[in-house]
Amino acid sequence: MAQTATLLVVDDEPELVEILQEYFQGKGYHVVPALNAAAARLQFAQRPPDVMVLDIHMPGEDGLSLARWCREHHPRVGIIMLTTAGEVVDRIVGLEMGADDYIPKPFDLREVLARVKGLLRRLEDGEPPAPSHGRIRFGATELDLNQRKLRDGAGNEIAITSMEFDLLKTFSDNPNRVLNRDQLMELAHNKGWDVFDRSIDLRIMRLRRKIEAEPEKPEIIKTVRGVGYMYVSDCRR
Structure with a gap:
């Protein structure tokens, strides 16, 4: 991904979305905010992100449903789910729905950055042509x-x-x-x-x-x- 990576942040807490947006923009990412699943789907229709960071618990369509939809329709988009600390069931179900990673709240922004970078590296590994008989x-x-x-x-x-x-x-x-x-x-x-x-x-x-x-x-x-x-x-x- 030679171009700037696009990060879609989906959470119903405006303050948290703003914090993540400002932090990642400061690190050189293109960040698209969405306060609910419907807004996130509209962003996918315009341009799928490289990585989506989303909260599990949101009003209306929750993060689990959105993650499942994303995995079915945009399998190359990386998914990182934000879960409540100690909610093992959320973590398990999130992975079942196709999430690549999870981060418990509250979190350190540096940890989120490290997880996003790691996921992008894994996605980039698939871009160079594979050997013959691949x-x-x-x-x-x-x-x-x-x-x-x-x-x-x-x-x-x-x-x-x-x-x-x-x-x-x-x-x-x-x-x-x-x-x-x-x-x-x-x-x-x-x-x-x-x-x-x-x-x-x-x-x-x-x-x-x-x-x-x-x-x-x-x-x-x-x-x-x-x-x-x-x-x-x-x-x-």
Whole structure:
């Protein structure tokens, strides 16, 4: 993303939106404010942002619904959700809806900046042309490294987050190798994960629903109890 990155801030608290807008504009970002989901959708119609930072709890359509809509219609937009400190359920559901990351309130602006930068780096990783033979099969699905897209057997696109793409790419680069959570975090270039939380397990669960014939009995990404995960599919480049 050689041009200035666009950040869409969605929150029903005008003061918080203004604080984030002024801070990120001072850091060189183009910031678009929205006080509700309807205003955010209008901004998407004009120009989708690179990253959307949104609050979960808003009047009318909430952040979870907006995140799900964004992931379905704009899969390459990064999503960072703002949650109430200690609200584990919000965090879990947010990740289930397709969020790339989450930040509990109250937060330090420097942390938000670091998370946005990290997410943009992951998105940028997909822009250079991938090597030839840049397609990888995961069971009946196919991962296109050039376009960073996952498709089913009929060629229909399956919405995935940038983090999910990074995880699939990491597994494909390490076939038949057990990877623990720390290794997955490092290899997938995600510095935002908390080593002690279970968000990576939630992401693996989401991936299984998209690539496994029977997600409850995974054959592609297996759990190695007490250690981590192993990719054991006959994935072919």
